[in-house]
Amino acid sequence: MSIQIKDLTVIFKNGVTAINHADLEIPNGIFGLLGENGAGKTTLMRVLTTVLKPVSGTVTLDKILYSEGNYEKIQRKIGYLPQEIELYPNLTLQECLEYMGDLAGVPKAECRKRMEYYLEKTSLVEHRKKKMKQLSGGMKRRVGLVQALLNEPEFLIVDEPTTGLDPEERIRIRNLLVDFSENRTVLFSTHVVEDLAATCNQLAIIQKGSFLYAGSVKDLAEKAQGKIWICKVSDEEKAREVECQYRITSKQYVEGGLQLRVISERMPELECVPVPGTLEDAYIYVTSQER
């Protein structure tokens, strides 16, 4: 399964261009979509789930063109976890999943089987009798993910699935998504670089509705190599001066001053040592170049 996006433009009724002539190919496997808040990630996902209709451009899913006549065919292949969703507060977790599985057309016995499997995988088994309104934010997020997986979609779209999860839960969800992506396509949107570094081989960076980068995680990380420096300054005032000149990705107090992680094409005229760049550094480097 692959998704082709060609010259896609989405303009809202208020005139804001959310996606601007974007081209992208999403191959099989788990594909990351990275971007700051308001970059256009959710808009793109809403187009892919057929919630939003683009102004121009084409989208195809396994060579099926996104058009009014094909929507039902496309919708059957998709599972979706929106960024914000409130599942039925008066239903128990189990009832909620049974209900949504039924609406999705999953046969009852199959739905129960899958539900057991995913509840186990997301550590929700013991909470199945709790009402949705009694669950914590992280639990609700996990239930949201399970409902998206229930119909075993060929194309899974998850919008910030790890929001509100503790570190252990995050790892569990990331692993679940990686397992699920075998022979399927998973579009994993987030602004947490760490999540993508741990799951994806391919990713795209979106900013102000345009793709700044689309390719492998490895190639993106390469972009920052030789451009990351750890610099030491004596006090806060000096640190502020450095911040005015360079892009700083981290700052911490150490013995005898402050240690700054600086992105710069050339070695800053400070007490510096070069360090290997991380994916986060590369992301900041790519996005700051555009600014």
Added chain:
Amino acid sequence: MKKETKIVLPFYKIAYGVFFVIILSLIRGVTYTYEVGIAIEAPLAILTTVFCADTYVQEIISKRSEIHILYPIKRRFCSIMERIVIQEVFLLVLAIAGYGLFFLFQKPITHPVTENETIQFAAYSFAITITIFFWGILVNTLSMFFRNMWMGIGGCLLIWLITNSGGGEKVFGAWNLFSYTFRDIENAADITWLYGKALYSCIGLILIAILPNIIRKRG
């Protein structure tokens, strides 16, 4: 059915529905038994409007509609219809109970023109069933069309004000939405109010028929 009931009949809705009917039967004065149905019909239309306005729109408010869009239309249609039926059956039970409460609190007397209380109750039951059916379907259709339950309630209120008035009675006559309320109560043989009920049953059925299209375009 159990899950749909839990979704569309939360405790607060049951509570305000019950209180509405109790308060109505306490404060709306009637002298004769043939006035009971008249006292209930129009207020119950308002209750139905408010009660059923969020039948589907709750999915939009909670953003669940973005997932619902991926479900087959047939299942979404069945789910909405199931929800409407559950709410309308509940409202019908309230309407019947309300009829009894008027007898309990107001102790109306039988007017000489009333030949049979059972037939009068049957006529009321029929009229109120159509009223609940129509307003429930209408408010859901308008709310879904505008993707906003207040637009649905507002639109229904406007229609209610027009039809439940002297002007509405003159213009629409026996074809009025509230033809039962405006019937000639002193002439038990007059059944022309059935025209209005038949007409709005048909309109309700047409609204049901176009529901799949509204789900597709506005759901």
